[in-house]
Amino acid sequence: MSGEVKFALTAMLARRDHSCKEVTDKLLAKGFSGSDIDAVVAEYCASGYLDDERFAQLLLRSHINKGHGPVRIQQAMMLKGIAKSIVSESLAGSDCDWFALARAKATRKYREFGAIDPKEKAKRIRYLLSQGFSYEQVNFALAPPEDYDV
Template identity: 40%
Template sequence: MRVKKPAQSAKQAAVRFLSRRDHAEQELQQKLLARGYEPGEVDEAVALCQDYNWLDDARFAERLLNNGIAKGWGLLRIRQEMEFKGIHEEVIRQLFEDDEFDWFEHARNVARKKYGDTPMETDKEKARRLRFMQSRGFDFEQVKNALGVDDEY
């Protein structure tokens, strides 16, 4: 099945996509290729957008980091989202290397918002809370600290 030739140029389509929201370079390339643009056209469109600073993986990654924190996600979940969006590993590594955010405090705030000050009275409740926090992308040390769990689980 052939994809019909798009009416507008790849550059116009790229600018239209970026006018709606930021994209990662790989994400924009995939969208343009899926719309039927030739790889050469896509490369030119991406290069144009980078030249004008409309497309910047570092800025996009920083925005994802801030949005993930606002959603109550942990470092692991945010990193996974960045990888899914196609942000280069080097950009991700650099962003988290420069990061001075207190992930332990963030985990405590997320747990407090979800559970308040209600105590964990059963092992089942403890396991449920641990699973919730881990599903949010917090590592085990952050989860134990946030929930006040001292024992080995």
């Protein structure tokens, strides 16, 4: 039975990288036994085919390229089953300037930064918060260009 688990896991990994929890959940959903899955996942982790740290770095780069902030990236990693320690290490080790990323995201979405009414400002704040940026990063992103140094 573990041969079938290996085949299914190899087929999954041929398409894209996965976290250990993600492949375990997918294999359980396919009806394989938990003990077979655990043995194969442990073997693949030991051989380096499955690596949560590598997967976290890939996920981090992917979300940064989409313009997502650290909060949203952290949530995405946690949903994929990556351990909190790995999540915090990869976010801390990132060389991304979150303030500049928030500013770029706001600039792409809202071309002008002149005087806007409070309702529009609240809408922009909600949007950037939903993209995973903190209040400080949102305030920086929505500040008029003369209020900051680049």
